[in-house]
Amino acid sequence: MTVKFIRVQDPSLAVSMYTTGRRAFVNDGLQEALFPPRLFDPSDPDEQHRFRIGALKKRLVAPNAWSIAAVDDDVKDEDGGVKVLGYAAWYEPETPAVGDGQPRQDEEEQGWVEDGEGSLRGDGVKFPRCMDVKVHQRLESMLDESKRMLLGEPARPAWYLRSLAVDPDVSGRGLATQLVQWGIDRAKEDKIPAFVESTPAALSLYKRLGFVVVKDLPPLDNGHVLTIMLMDPEEKKS
Structure with a gap:
């Protein structure tokens, strides 16, 4: 296997990236x-997938979003196209790090109920009925507060790791x-x-690479906890 790392800006790879994310986060608490089972609509089983793939396509073309993917020219998806083996969604400092309303993958996110067909975010973007509005709002509020605590207001520049996913078939290979x-x-x-909101499963990886725990966010209703972590090269010098 010869893996190379590329910046993905082609929306056509969104489906492969999303598929990798789904496989990486089976039974993920966030x-x-x-997307609780109680909101799943059996008459529209692909509702969540359509929405999240669409949101991912928009993020791929954002100028300050660096979606770095691991690919191998010899490994194809079931349609013969490029298969994304893993990816990280990094954001440059200019890009809003949290509270931008776009769903996370390990994570991926609503507004307030507008009618019987879904919900509207403040900017009028419609979200699917399969998403829990109150959980999203609570999570966004916690992330915004944590960002202010971590980076100040106005926020000092920082790189933000929004998502990280590796296909289980290639886990353990350092991707x-x-x-x-x-x-x-x-x-x-x-x-x-650089900072990240880590899932419990990724804590050891980030610690090994130099991130330190800043705080645990309050647990969600199902007990899932995200941990705010920071890697500050200037602090390492002191």
Whole structure:
């Protein structure tokens, strides 16, 4: 296997990235909280998938979003196209790090109920009925508060790791480490911090790569906890 790392800006790869994310986060607590089984509509089983793939396509073309994917020219998806083996969604400092209303993958997110067909965010973007509005609002509020605590207001520049996913079929080959290290290297070059909201499963990886725990967010109703972590190259010098 010869893996290379590319910046993905082609929306046609969104489906492969989303598929990898789904496989990486089977039975994930955050997904269960945001997309609870009680809101699943059997008459529209693909509602969540359509929405999240559409949101991912928009993020791929955002100028300051760096979606770094691990691919292998010899490994194809079931349609013969490029298969994304893993990816990290890094954001440059200029891009809103949290509270931008776009769903997370390990994580991926609503507004307030507008009618019987879904919900509207403040900017009029409609979200599917399969998402829990109150959980999303609570999560966004916690993330916004944590960002202010972490980076100040106005926020000091920082790289933000929004999503990280590796296909279980290629786990243990160092892809996650390399995908995270890509952003760490950029942060060190820029002499600014990098931060992430970690799932419990990824804590050891981030700690090994130099992130430190800042705080645990209050648990969601199902007990799932996200941990705010920071890697600050300037602090390491002191």
